[in-house]
Amino acid sequence: MHLTKRAAILASALAMVLGSSAPVRVHPHVFAEARLDVMLNPDKTVKSLRHLWRFDDLFSSTVLMEFDKNADLKLDDAELQDVSNTVYASLAEYDYFQLVTADGKDVSMKPPPTLIANYEADQLIILFESEPKEPLKLTGKVDFGVYDPTFYTAIDFVEDENMAVNDLPSTCKRSVIRPDPDEAIAQNQSNLTDAFFNDPSGTDLSKIFATRLELDCQAEG
Template sequence: MPICHKSLLKTGMAFFAIAFSVPALAHPHVFAEARLDVNVDGKGNIKSLHHVWRFDDLFSSTVLVEFDKNQDLALNQEELEDVAGVVHTSLADFNYFQMVTQGGKDVAMEAPERLIADFVDNQLIILFESKPEKPLALGSTVSLGVYDPTFYTAIDFIEDSYMTVNDLPAGCSKAVVRPDPDEALAQNQQTLTEAFFDDPVGNDMSKIFATRLEITCSKDS
């Protein structure tokens, strides 16, 4: 299948221009296993998020073919940097698939300075760190997750232990929330119309299906 970068950019799927030339549909075509480490400083502020995504074999093999310039069936450091650069640029308009809210309101995140790409056991791995634009003090519930607003990619946390908080302050608790798809559809049936699923640039409502980590602190913590 020929690679059509221009077509994918028009549909908002720039990240997958490295491998696909079809528009986003209402179900995922790429799968990744995610890990998230939330780092809290000594003042009770979330100072950074550390993301790790491990992609499925099919997508990884496509990336290998596309970026293996010397055709040695491996990705050297220069080729891996090319992969990381493409992903970094392409996901900028999607906030790097991050979902961060406090008290139900979106939290602005700085764009990561760089992404790191690796290839382990025939699977593409993407790593990056991001930080809130302003100090994010733990207080009202903070919700964190990863989702693709176009529904093209399914990025999920296979185990609850894949979402961690380092140095969680006393008086605070964390919980992994996995929305039930049927319940999410039923609760949002008026907004989840056919037009919503056909929107190629995505929609924030798709976050209702995303696994999320919730951090809640008592008022006197």
């Protein structure tokens, strides 16, 4: 399902729960198509996550207008660095939108040492790489995803192949989980309070809608 269509379904599902009083800010305003590459060490622990986000034309043009200081309708190196610094600082309090769990428990990630912004074919592209704070072994169920806890940005993976693992061990099975918005809301109805919809950033529940790469790994015998 294409990103914008899936985001629209999510917004519609939320509106059905809330009724006509749903605040506008729970609907995504910015859309990005993503790629995630899980890089492994020789011992099959997770080395890093490599992220690439390609933003929609409307948001990208807004960035161009805001950061094109010399008004030449392009972003030079200095202007792109300003974009990088702004995005880097903005994402810091949200752990760079990363979702990583091992057997259902959150895995802490180091902040990326740097973030790169490019502007190609009228689209803003963001790239960064981050590492687990502690060694992360591929045992049991390990999940990786990207989500904005404020619901302002919809970041999704158009193709399952856009969530990849380099040299996936034979002891692991890979699957891409795309939660159905209606089912996710129904399963978590008791936790979706008015406070969540009035201020999604005050909760961690928006992760229930995130597309996830799930690795189900058995111990080597």
